Amino acid sequence: xKRLAILxxxxxxxxxxxxxxxxxxxxxxxxxxxxxxxxxxxxxxDDIMVMDTAAGRMVIQLAPDFAxxxxxxIKALVKAxxxxxxxxxxxxxxxxVQWAARPVDGKEVVSQPPDVRxxxxxxTPLPAEYERPAKGLTFTPSPYTDSYAEAGFVSGWQxxxxxxxxxxxxxxxxxxxxxxxxMPPDTGDGAELYTVIGHGPRHLDRNIANVGRVLAGIEPHAxxxxxxEALGFYKDEAQRTKITQVRLASQIAGFSRWQMMDTASASxxxxxxxxxxxxxxxxxxxxxxxxxxxxxxxxxVAQSDVK
Amino acid sequence: xKRLAILxxxxxxxxxxxxxxxxxxxxxxxxxxxxxxxxxxxxxxDDIMVMDTAAGRMVIQLAPDFAxxxxxxIKALVKAxxxxxxxxxxxxxxxxVQWAARPVDGKEVVSQPPDVRxxxxxxTPLPAEYERPAKGLTFTPSPYTDSYAEAGFVSGWQxxxxxxxxxxxxxxxxxxxxxxxxMPPDTGDGAELYTVIGHGPRHLDRNIANVGRVLAGIEPHAxxxxxxEALGFYKDEAQRTKITQVRLASQIAGFSRWQMMDTASASxxxxxxxxxxxxxxxxxxxxxxxxxxxxxxxxxVAQSDVK
Numbered sequence: 001x002k003r004l005a006i007l008x009x010x011x012x013x014x015x016x017x018x019x020x021x022x023x024x025x026x027x028x029x030x031x032x033x034x035x036x037x038x039x040x041x042x043x044x045x046d047d048i049m050v051m052d053t054a055a056g057r058m059v060i061q062l063a064p065d066f067a068x069x070x071x072x073x074i075k076a077l078v079k080a081x082x083x084x085x086x087x088x089x090x091x092x093x094x095x096x097v098q099w100a101a102r103p104v105d106g107k108e109v110v111s112q113p114p115d116v117r118x119x120x121x122x123x124t125p126l127p128a129e130y131e132r133p134a135k136g137l138t139f140t141p142s143p144y145t146d147s148y149a150e151a152g153f154v155s156g157w158q159x160x161x162x163x164x165x166x167x168x169x170x171x172x173x174x175x176x177x178x179x180x181x182x183m184p185p186d187t188g189d190g191a192e193l194y195t196v197i198g199h200g201p202r203h204l205d206r207n208i209a210n211v212g213r214v215l216a217g218i219e220p221h222a223x224x225x226x227x228x229e230a231l232g233f234y235k236d237e238a239q240r241t242k243i244t245q246v247r248l249a250s251q252i253a254g255f256s257r258w259q260m261m262d263t264a265s266a267s268x269x270x271x272x273x274x275x276x277x278x279x280x281x282x283x284x285x286x287x288x289x290x291x292x293x294x295x296x297x298x299x300x301v302a303q304s305d306v307k
Numbered sequence: 308x309k310r311l312a313i314l315x316x317x318x319x320x321x322x323x324x325x326x327x328x329x330x331x332x333x334x335x336x337x338x339x340x341x342x343x344x345x346x347x348x349x350x351x352x353d354d355i356m357v358m359d360t361a362a363g364r365m366v367i368q369l370a371p372d373f374a375x376x377x378x379x380x381i382k383a384l385v386k387a388x389x390x391x392x393x394x395x396x397x398x399x400x401x402x403x404v405q406w407a408a409r410p411v412d413g414k415e416v417v418s419q420p421p422d423v424r425x426x427x428x429x430x431t432p433l434p435a436e437y438e439r440p441a442k443g444l445t446f447t448p449s450p451y452t453d454s455y456a457e458a459g460f461v462s463g464w465q466x467x468x469x470x471x472x473x474x475x476x477x478x479x480x481x482x483x484x485x486x487x488x489x490m491p492p493d494t495g496d497g498a499e500l501y502t503v504i505g506h507g508p509r510h511l512d513r514n515i516a517n518v519g520r521v522l523a524g525i526e527p528h529a530x531x532x533x534x535x536e537a538l539g540f541y542k543d544e545a546q547r548t549k550i551t552q553v554r555l556a557s558q559i560a561g562f563s564r565w566q567m568m569d570t571a572s573a574s575x576x577x578x579x580x581x582x583x584x585x586x587x588x589x590x591x592x593x594x595x596x597x598x599x600x601x602x603x604x605x606x607x608v609a610q611s612d613v614k
Contacts, residue, residue: 130591219400
């Protein structure tokens with residue numbers, strides 16, 4: 001497999017998004033398996049957050065290119081151990097799982113439902129990193145129409161852009177990780193994070209700091225009991241799932257390396273094409289796919305396989 | 308509230324989809340609360356399936372207008388008690404919860420993952436009710452672009468149509484209920500059903516019999532542990548959640564009546580508009596919404612409130 005990848009690489013590296021004949025595939029799995037090493041991007045271990053909870057381990061990739069101040073704040077909290085002994089405070093069906101760092105000075109950090117919460121004034125508000133200049137980004141448009149904006153991909157991420165404002169942003173899809181905040185102008189401080197466990201809530205795009213996505217381990221968290229209170233908050237402390245420890249992958253000796261597929265590669269174009277034109281079980285391929293369905297392949301690579 | 312609804316009804320009944328000034332609303336909840344009685348459609352209790360499992364009660368509305376043979380087959384199975392002592396056999400994260408009727412003659416009814424299952428030959432195959440003629444349906448187009456087809460609503464359902472083929476179909480969204488089947492040409496027999504618990508898998512549209520949607524009680528089922536085997540099948544019988552009883556609402560004395568919002572009404576147009584242009588928490592309304600986000604309001608009505 002590795003030899004094949006090396007042989008195929010020179011042929012594929014120069015390709016535009018349209019997959020060459022040699023990459024014609026029938027399934028996304030096939031396209032992923034055949035992608036040469038050059039079509040994968042190494043994920044910086046310093047951008048990977050490893051969260052251990054009573055439900056399991058969730059591995060999260062952070063996106064400093066889209067929300068640098070929020071990601072820096074989250075990393076600082078992680079390094080300070082603030083998420084250790086945190087809690088999953090809210091699970092709302094078809095929406096989000098949300099967790100919070102340990103309260104500081106006995107003061108509850110957790111957001112309350114809008115009807116009971118007051119305007120939060122944070123000592124050092126973070127900028128509203130809800131979108132960023134599109135300039136400087138490699139934006140590969142999706143071939144398919146989007147209900148919300150111009151859909152596409154930026155260096156391994158599902159994203160969208162607006163030519164009028166000249167901005168781009170990460171899309172809210174299943175597994176997206178964002179920063180909980182209170183009513184505007186609050187922007188959150190990174191001590192409360194959520195991940196999406198339902199239909200992609202794209203209306204959150206450009207309204208909240210999207211800081212990453214789950215690489216692995218969403219399943220047991222998406223299966224947590226939904227909270228009985230408004231917005232899926234748990235009523236009792238005992239219902240909250242405990243977060244035992246949160247670290248960056250760079251802090252864990254021997255932690256697996258992760259890679260994401262280069263969304264500007266021919267392999268990813270083949271994945272997109274295959275997901276839009278499924279065969280086998282499907283008698284009538286859709287001929288299209290929405291942005292959230294076009295998930296970017298990621299993979300765990302054993303340390304020994306990586307130079 | 309009821310008096311208000313009666314007063315408002317003559318004014319609103321003749322309206323086209325554009326909401327009249329008197330119905331200008333800021334939130335979907337507001338539009339739902341203010342919808343007059345004439346903007347709600349009673350759901351036939353004979354089209355409601357009440358499933359009691361060890362996890363809770365799930366109330367499902369069937370769609371005989373879209374899959375008459377499959378719905379008839381399901382109702383026959385319900386009346387024969389075949390789902391009693393059935394099992395939830397599969398929970399695949401970001402995809403489906405699937406359950407099966409009791410095996411007949413000790414023969415396992417449950418589908419197996421594609422790599423292990425053989426072509427099923429059913430004694431009386433059902434027609435492939437994956438789409439139907441659009442003619443005769445009241446199709447209210449969504450104001451917003453769709454990645455897959457022309458999106459819209461048909462008498463209280465999220466649907467799509469194709470002008471070239473002259474067909475329409477129900478869309479696969481969170482809470483959609485469909486009929487599990489094996490590889491084509493199998494069409495399923497209604498003894499295995501699933502509901503969607505992830506991002507709307509619209510690629511299933513026109514490829515499988517979509518027979519309804521969950522009205523209530525999806526939460527504890529969406530929170531069931533994901534199965535460890537391929538496609539989320541459970542490995543051991545003990546992991547399968549037991550279905551204690553499945554009945555039609557028409558078989559249960561005093562069961563609540565249910566209503567769905569008329570998707571051709573001005574109230575629904577207001578709901579759509581509000582969902583696409585959220586306020587309060589949202590600093591930049593999306594100005595659009597995809598089909599699966601535009602869920603049709605449904606409500607439980609106490610028997611005494613219904614004539």
